[in-house]
Amino acid sequence: DMKVTQMPRYLIKRMGENVLLExxxxxxxxxxxxxxxxxxxxxxxxxxxxxxxSNSEGDIPKGYRVSRKKREHFSLILDSAKTxxxxxxxxxxxxxxxxxxxxGPGTRLTVL
Amino acid sequence: QQKVxxxxxxxxxxxxxxxxxxxxxxxGTSDNFRWYRQHSGKGLEVLVSIFSDGEKEEGxxxxxxxxxxxxxxxxxxxxxxxxxxxxxxAMVYQGGRALIFGTGTTVSVSP
Numbered sequence: 001d002m003k004v005t006q007m008p009r010y011l012i013k014r015m016g017e018n019v020l021l022e023x024x025x026x027x028x029x030x031x032x033x034x035x036x037x038x039x040x041x042x043x044x045x046x047x048x049x050x051x052x053x054s055n056s057e058g059d060i061p062k063g064y065r066v067s068r069k070k071r072e073h074f075s076l077i078l079d080s081a082k083t084x085x086x087x088x089x090x091x092x093x094x095x096x097x098x099x100x101x102x103x104g105p106g107t108r109l110t111v112l
Numbered sequence: 113q114q115k116v117x118x119x120x121x122x123x124x125x126x127x128x129x130x131x132x133x134x135x136x137x138x139x140g141t142s143d144n145f146r147w148y149r150q151h152s153g154k155g156l157e158v159l160v161s162i163f164s165d166g167e168k169e170e171g172x173x174x175x176x177x178x179x180x181x182x183x184x185x186x187x188x189x190x191x192x193x194x195x196x197x198x199x200x201x202a203m204v205y206q207g208g209r210a211l212i213f214g215t216g217t218t219v220s221v222s223p
Contacts, residue, residue: 004155033210042116042200042213043156058210090155100146101211103155 002027004104006091012110019078021107023091031094032074033058033101034066036087043090049074081111116203118214126222131188133217135201140179144204146211147175147186151197159199160186191221 007022023032030051035043035058045058049068063085067075074093078085088108092101115138125131135145144163148156160175162168162184168175172189188195198218202211 040215042215043202043211045210045212048210092156100158100161103148103157105155106153 002102004091004093004102006089006104006107008107009105010108012112013081014112015083016080017111019081019085019109019111021076021078021089021091021109023074023076023093023104024072025074025093025102026072027093027095027102028071029093029095029102030071031096031099032068033092033094034064034074034076035090035092036060037090037106038087046076046089081109083111085109086111116201116212116214118199118201118217120217121215122218122220124220124222125188125191127192128190131191131195131219131221133186133188133199133201133219135184135186135214137182137184137203140182142203142205143179145175145177145184146202146204147173147184148200148202149195149197150200150216156200188219191219193221193223195219196221 005024032049034046037043047066049055065077088106090106091104094101117136119134146161147159159173160170162175162177174187176185198216200216201214
């Protein structure tokens with residue numbers, strides 16, 4: 001069963017704390033993505049990973065970094081979280097560029 | 113920067129009636145457009161991908177693309193209450209690198 005998983009599903013943190021969001025996929029997809037979704041803004045691309053240790057900034061990378069040490073795992077890290085990073089974060093994966101993206105269920109992050 | 117605008121923001125239809133959603137994009141450089149559905153609290157589910165002008169049908173969902181008028185639409189035939197969700201259109205850009213999304217249309221289907 002092809003799947004993208006995200007952990008945790010819900011997270012509450014205080015401003016200034018570090019945040020780690022995890023994403024996994026079981027399809028051996030090369031390309032993985034992190035998006036955030038905010039009301040009225042739709043989904044915005046934070047980072048893309050083309051394969052292990054091959055990451056590229058998306059449209060809104062400021063305040064985020066990523067790590068991909070295994071093809072099936074892609075992490076989003078917020079060092080010293082800010083209240084404006086409260087959002088729903090989606091991970092996605094695709095076989096290659098242009099291919100269909102499969103989305104995870106999302107992580108709802110609240111930064112107080 | 114590329115933009116994608118969706119209309120209407122929300123739509124209520126009766127079960128069995130046709131639902132029509134619209135999406136306009138800022139330029140015609142992309143050749144790959146998609147419609148996604150997102151049920152409340154869930155991830156995105158792709159409905160239709162369309163690559164050339166004309167029509168593409170996937171079950172009860174039909175997309176129409178007209179790149180000259182920078183427009184792609186989605187028609188939902190015989191909508192059911194389970195189709196109540198947010199519908200997002202998206203355009204592939206930057207050489208297939210990623211998607212740019214519209215802000216969504218909330219569809220409510222009443223029995």
